[in-house]
Amino acid sequence: VITFEEIQTLDAEDPLRAKRAEFCLPANTIYLDGNSLGPLPIKAKERISTVIDEQWGKDLIQSWNKNHWIDLPIITGDKIAPLIGAATGQVICCDSISINLFKLLASALTLNRERKVILSPADNFPTDLYMVQGLAKLVGNDRCHLKSAAPHQLLDMLDETVAGERYDIEKITQLAHTKGVLVIWDLAHSAGAFPLELDNHKVDFAVGCGYKYLNGGPGAPAFLYVAERHHSRIHQPLSGWMGHKSPFGFNPEYAAAPGIRKFLSGTPNILSLTALDAALDVFDGVDMRQVEAKSHALSSLFLELISQSKYLTPLECISPATCEARGSQLAFSHEDAYAISQALIDRQVVVDFRAPNIIRFGFTPLYLRYEDIWSAVNIFEKIIRQKLYQEPQYQIRNKVT
């Protein structure tokens, strides 16, 4: 049986313990939803004040040069690069994952002109599937179509008709390349959560999220990665003026900027990009292997504490049993998942409900303590033991959850 003293020792010995102080966290709240929206870093709050009061408020239009707004998509991209194992000049921050994925899907089609199939795991995050469907509808099914399959079947389906694909990393990228298949990785739930080695694993393309593990704020700009070896041969169709080699030349013909900048479209969103750029400073001095190790330790502790409670043991954990396979989250299915998640949130344990019957607990090592896991399990147990989730106020669903 684990004691609270042991928990305190874990916190005292945690090499990441000082990072928590770099965030504004709501009082008396255990935030287990950093995988949906990372909390506010103090540096982001400070930089937003500066960009509003000094840059927009006083320097105004001159900030594009004076305060480097024009280069911010590249500057922020280069800050993300080391977190995903990429050399500089291959990552740019702009738009949303959906839009960036469209750029990369279309790019992959132009690189592999004889290939028409986009292969995806059937349980991929839906926007990834939708963007392929939108592209296929636009260019015609004879030029692009989506095949999806259960994750375990994907490897068997990689063949010479497939243009692009998404799932696992080193192994799949390598296998895909042996069949001439290009791979696009969606890193929404991995960038900032554990170490990645895109360059070493010869990844072709990737997209990722600014507002989850990178803590860039609600709807923060996304990022995209394109391996340097593909830069010169690629055309992306959302070819706006900021991706032009001379945006202020006002030439009527599009001519792509060299390098990763050609993946820009419209004017970069400076307020949101500034928040993300500042948020990334939290990773200064952080070894991603420590983040991964603590994430595993937090979720393992959660499972161990659950197993010590006769009330919680019957709950069905649907995440993989090994740390390595499950990333930074644990999901439990329960017919009253919605009511339980509301009862947890009411007691300031913020979790994520996913329809129809899943409660998701996220373990984000930069600001969570081992004692938070201890407290969260205690509250969880009380809700189940006393059947608090059966109170009537938890039976009504909100429109969006």
Place this chain on the structure above:
Amino acid sequence: VITFEEIQTLDAEDPLRAKRAEFCLPANTIYLDGNSLGPLPIKAKERISTVIDEQWGKDLIQSWNKNHWIDLPIITGDKIAPLIGAATGQVICCDSISINLFKLLASALTLNRERKVILSPADNFPTDLYMVQGLAKLVGNDRCHLKSAAPHQLLDMLDETVAGERYDIEKITQLAHTKGVLVIWDLAHSAGAFPLELDNHKVDFAVGCGYKYLNGGPGAPAFLYVAERHHSRIHQPLSGWMGHKSPFGFNPEYAAAPGIRKFLSGTPNILSLTALDAALDVFDGVDMRQVEAKSHALSSLFLELISQSKYLTPLECISPATCEARGSQLAFSHEDAYAISQALIDRQVVVDFRAPNIIRFGFTPLYLRYEDIWSAVNIFEKIIRQKLYQEPQYQIRNKVT
């Protein structure tokens, strides 16, 4: 000859004079570049504090419901609607002009399947041309291609091969419709600058800018308008999860939301959208006809004061001579335009330089006074009269201007 006393009377009698106090303006600066980046509204500054400290900082993920983040693209769109003469439910705020234009160009092609030509004025803002070029390259020239022509030739070129087109408003839309042509208007330099009547003029589609006359902050989200009669028949290809009819149903098949919401792609950018939403409150109680009238009065005064100076009279104004034709700006060409614009900016008259030889003065009525025009012309005259722009520090060009 106009006297300073007359100028003061104009300010005292200005029905919009109280609006200036709703902006944070840098001290001792005459800002004639609101057509590039609108200044900071006090309400935007306040709302950004709230969204950072209270919504992101404390309510965190619950803000999507509690603080209406999920509906912000629609809420903000409906605030823009009356400024452009649109009933609610037809305007949505998201992404950039470039991205939104791509959605509309592709939509126009699906509505007019036998039409392949996108007609545009050759001097259109380049990103509009680039997005057509990108779309054409993606779907093939046999399905979409760009024709451009001098503005005065456009009307003659409207024929049965043309799918979409952009320029003037009531007359061109009407003429286009007689040939079965759909029209997309780029309102970047008109929304918030003068009255528009999109519904009355039976406009099909429009895009517009959040960071110019709407003062939404650097790189603010853009907006798009789709006439209600087209909603049900349109498919837009950037079909991300936020445009799905049930974004949190996680269905693997895309099914568009009804109405304007289907034009959303990825997660909306809440910080930037909040700034724009708050900035729009400046238009409360403003009659757009007053804005237009004052804009004309400001630019006419500028020209009249120029004509009173023997040093400034030789300058070549390349904007149309009548107020009605020129919108909210005056452009002057001069071989030393870059140096003159830098000399003006150094003396806190903020103007816009456009390569190779144009100085652009913008007249934005919500925060400019007639006395600002008086002072700007005095400083302009001094720079020309004393040839201050020939000083060496103005001869070096910045990378981006």
